[in-house]
Amino acid sequence: MASSLTKDAAQQGTPANGGKTFFGHPRGLAPLFMTEMWERFSYYGMRSLLVIYLISGGPDAEKGAQAGGLAMNAATASAIYSIYVAMVYLLAMPGGWIGDRIWGPRKTVAIAAGVIMTGHLVLAVPGQAGFFAGLALVAVGSGLLKANISTMVGHLYDGPQDPRRDGGFTLFYMGINIGAFAAPLVIGTVGQSINWHLGFALAAVGMALGLVSFLVGTRHLSPKSSVVPTPLQAEERAMWLRKGLIWVAAAAVFYGVVGFTGHFTLDWALIPLALLGLIIPITVLGRIKRDKELTDTEQTKVSGYIWFFVAAAVFWMIFDQAGSTMSVFAEKKTNGQVFGMDFPSSWFQSVNPLWVMALAPVIAWLWMSLARRDREPSTTVKFSMAMFFIGASFAVFIIPMMMASDGSKVSPMWLLSIYMIQTIGELCLSPVGLSVTTKMAPQKYASQMLGVWFLAVTAGDCITSLLSTAGADLSGPPVLAAEAGLAVLAGVAVWLSRKKIVALMGDVR
Structure with missing residues (x-):
């Protein structure tokens, strides 16, 4: 589960003190x-x-x-x-x-x-x-x-x-x-x-x-x-209002023509939004990368950050299918009984946060324990691990998918196990990604970069949407295998390039 946005607060104020406290x-x-x-x-x-x-x-x-x-x-x-x-x-x-x-x-x-x-x-x-x-x-x-x-x-x-x-x-x-x-x-x-x-x-x-x-x-x-x-100054407010109205008017005219001519389908809304969700992250990163006001060191760090961004987009492309591909599988092909009690398939959506609460302290303890022995994995290695786990989760998903191909239903333990693997990957990537984003952000974009980090979620989900609208069978073993392979390859690429990425990261580890 992607965490909420936590903006850098180097300039944020003093405590709002009162007599009582909250824990x-x-x-x-x-x-x-x-x-x-x-x-x-x-x-x-x-x-x-x-x-x-x-x-x-x-x-x-x-x-x-x-x-x-x-x-x-x-x-x-x-x-x-x-x-x-x-x-x-x-x-x-x-x-x-x-x-x-x-x-x-x-x-x-x-x-x-x-x-x-x-x-x-x-x-x-x-x-x-x-x-x-x-x-x-x-x-x-x-x-x-x-x-x-x-x-x-x-x-x-x-x-x-x-x-x-x-x-x-x-x-x-x-x-x-x-x-x-x-x-x-x-x-x-x-x-x-x-x-x-x-x-x-x-x-x-x-x-x-x-x-x-x-x-x-x-x-x-x-x-x-x-x-x-x-x-906003008055002139800025007027400028943004004018731009907003122009875009709204253009969209209204375009979709009015499409609807009036009888050509409108849901794809006319889904595909432009998906493309927008890919174009905006690329444009934002490109604008930051081309900013001539950045120092050479900051430019180098942005180049290194792009590696993490692309890997994260692949990760979220798979992870967020918990609410779509895996939700449909839970509804149609998973036995909704435990200890003789029936439960609705939507309950499976509680499994990830449950695993997060159970495993987050364990993962945090593990990193601290390894750090005391100077053996904690670097950020690049943690990202590689995350990509391996998310890829492995869909590789495992293929097994119950094939078991249920004859119309039978599989044990809920399959989904519980897949969610566990994905959560381990999430805990290797999400907190680390937030941290490395704040560390590698150019000073000029300190507050904006965490918004950029969450654009990786946007990009990953937009790829999934485009695959669906293009007719790819996201619940079919071939597509699951392709996504699993892509994630693992991305993890291998990050791991093999770790020395190059570390060099681009400068003083960040």
């Missing part, structure tokens, strides 16, 4: 913890239902399962899911920009929570048009919230040297995983077993609780969270 941390961490937990509850709860709802009533739905969905095939559902996740992470960059330049982090988060809640309420209303409008609102709100809430966590501490800072972010990250773990068990059960739209409504309730927690606790936040760090 030894500033009291303002409590409302931020609760807001993030409930936001993740709503996000992962809806996500656990998304693909199953899209295929419900269609040719790829499980026989005897609840009807009432949009009756799409699995390929279209996977493409929609991938674009949705990609847009959430793509919109984190403009979300951070809006917090920095227009509303300030606190106001942006409050508005974001309201937008997310509204999106889930729209999803709770039956109808295809409303469904896509709801998805768009949730994606926009999540993008607004993702960057700014983490910034406010940083505001609670006295700069990066505050000894409580890392522990505070660790506690905050636990809120993410608690919400992600509980969501499929609650929202997934209600939506899949009782009524889809009631499940979506529960996601709205979760976000409403998060918004209330935030508004009640705002008095404990740092005053700096209400400040707009670099407000």
